[in-house]
Amino acid sequence: MAKKRVSPIKDYTLKNGEKRYEFPVYLGIDPLTGKQMRTMKRGFKTKKEAELELARIKLAIANGTYHKERAETYQEIYDLWVKHYEKTVEESTFVKTTGIFKNHILPAMGDYKIEKINVDVCQKHIDEWAEKLKKFRTVKSYASKVLVFAMKRGYIQTNPFTLVDMPTKASKKDAVGEEEKIENFYTREQLKKFLSCLEKESNYKAYALFRLLAFSGMRKGEALALTWNDLNFKTNELRINKALSRGKDNQLYVKSTKTGVARTIKMDEKTMTILKEWKKKQKQDYLVLGFNTMQPKQLVFSNEQNEYLQPTKTRKWILHVQNKYDLGTITTHGLRHTHCSLLFEAGASLKEVQDRLGHSDVQTTMNIYAHVTKKAKEEAIMKFASYIEM
Known part of the structure; x- marks a missing residue:
C-alpha cells in the first residue's frame, strides 16, 4: 500500500480571524557558505493558490531556474531586521520588543507586500493601536524601525510611518493609566x-x-x-x-x-x-x-x-x-x-x-x-x- 504523502502546506489564522496558507521551500546549497538554504512562503488566501505556487517553485528548482526573490513581505523584512536588532540590545529588551511584534504588529502587517505599504495603511493601524493600547506610540516606533531597515537596503524609497498623523486624544485606558x-x-x-x-x-x-x-x-x-x-x-x-x-x-x-x-x-x-x-x-x-x-x-x-x-x-x-x-x-x-x-x-x-x-x-x-x-x-x-x- 502506497504511503500517503503529507502536504507541506499548513494553514494559520490572522488576528482578524482570516485564514492563510504557508509552506517551507528547500532552495539547495548556498555556494557562498556551503549551508542549506530554506525559506518560508506565506500569505496565500487559499490552499489551491499555495499549491500552485509550490508546484511552480518545484519546477523552477528542478530546471535550475529558481532564484530566491528578494524579501517581499513585511514579515520577511522583519525576519532580516530582528537578527541585527538582537545584537544591539539587552536580552530583556529583545524579549519585550519581539513580544510587541508578535502580539500587535505582525498580525496586522506581516502579510503586506513591502512596496505596497503606504501612509493610509500605516495610518489605519496607528489608529487601531491608539484605540486599544496605552503605549501605541511605542508600537508605532517599532513598526517603523522595520521600514527604516527596508529603506537602508533598497527595498523601498520612503518610510510612510513618518507621514502619519499621531492621535492626540487620550483613550479611556490612557487616561486611567495616567491617573494610576x-x-x-x-x-x-x-x-x-x-x-x-x-x-x-x-x-x-x-x-x-x-x-x-x-x-x-x-x-x-x-x-x-x-x-x-x-x-x-x-x-x-x-x-x-x-x-x-x-x-x-x-x-x-x-x-x-x-x-x-x-x-x-x-x-x-x-x-x-x-x-x-x-x-x-x-x-x-x-x-x-x-x-x-x-x-x-x-x-x-x-x-x-x-x-x-x-x-x-x-x-x-x-x-x-x-x-x-x-x-x-x-x-x-x-x-x-x-x-x-x-x-x-x-x-x-x-x-x-x-x-x-x-x-x-x-x-x-x-x-x-x-x-x-x-x-x-x-x-x-x-x-x-x-x-x-x-
Whole structure:
C-alpha cells in the first residue's frame, strides 16, 4: 500500500480571524557558505493558490531556474531586521520588543507586500493601536524601525510611518493609566504606617526589602540583584551596578542597570541596621535549608532554593500587607516614586534626586518634581484657609 504523502502546506489564522496558507521551500546549497538554504512562503488566501505556487517553485528548482526573490513581505523584512536588532540590545529588551511584534504588529502587517505599504495603511493601524493600547506610540516606533531597515537596503524609497498623523486624544485606558501613574506613591505618613504594619509581620525578608526600596529609591530589579559585597556597613553606602531581569524562555538573569551606569548611594543608619539584622536572620534561616550564606556574592534577597527571587513575589507581599491593614494601594515600583517625592519634600535638589535614583533623563525627575510642586501648592491653600478660618 502506497504511503500517503503529507502536504507541506499548513494553514494559520490572522488576528482578524482570516485564514492563510504557508509552506517551507528547500532552495539547495548556498555556494557562498556551503549551508542549506530554506525559506518560508506565506500569505496565500487559499490552499489551491499555495499549491500552485509550490508546484511552480518545484519546477523552477528542478530546471535550475529558481532564484530566491528578494524579501517581499513585511514579515520577511522583519525576519532580516530582528537578527541585527538582537545584537544591539539587552536580552530583556529583545524579549519585550519581539513580544510587541508578535502580539500587535505582525498580525496586522506581516502579510503586506513591502512596496505596497503606504501612509493610509500605516495610518489605519496607528489608529487601531491608539484605540486599544496605552503605549501605541511605542508600537508605532517599532513598526517603523522595520521600514527604516527596508529603506537602508533598497527595498523601498520612503518610510510612510513618518507621514502619519499621531492621535492626540487620550483613550479611556490612557487616561486611567495616567491617573494610576500619578497616584502610585505614598505620603510621608502613609509610608510610615506601611512600614510599621510590615514590621509586625513574620516576613522579615519582605520588611528589609521594602524598607530598602523606600529609603534608597532603587528599582526592584536592582534590589533583587544585590549581593552582600555591594553593601558597605562601615560607610553606610550601597553600590548599585546590576539588575535582575527576564530574558528568553522566561529565564531570570543579571544585566547592567537600566541606564548602564553604576552608582553609589548613601543610606541612613536605621535601614542599614535592618539589613544587618536580616543578614543574621538569613544566615540562620538558610542554614536550616542547607545553604551557607556567608559567601561574598551571596544574594541579599533570594528564594528558598537560594536562587533569584521571582520579581512577582513582591506584589504578593505588598498586597497582603495593604489588604490586611487597609492601607492605600501602590505597587512595589511605587516605593521608588515615594522616595523621589519625599526627597523633593525634604528639600533635595533636582540634580541630587536624579543622581540618587539613576535617572538618565532629567525629564523623568522633573515630572515627579512637578507633581510634588502641585501637592505643595494644594497644601499651601489649605493652610491659608485654615488660618483665615472663613
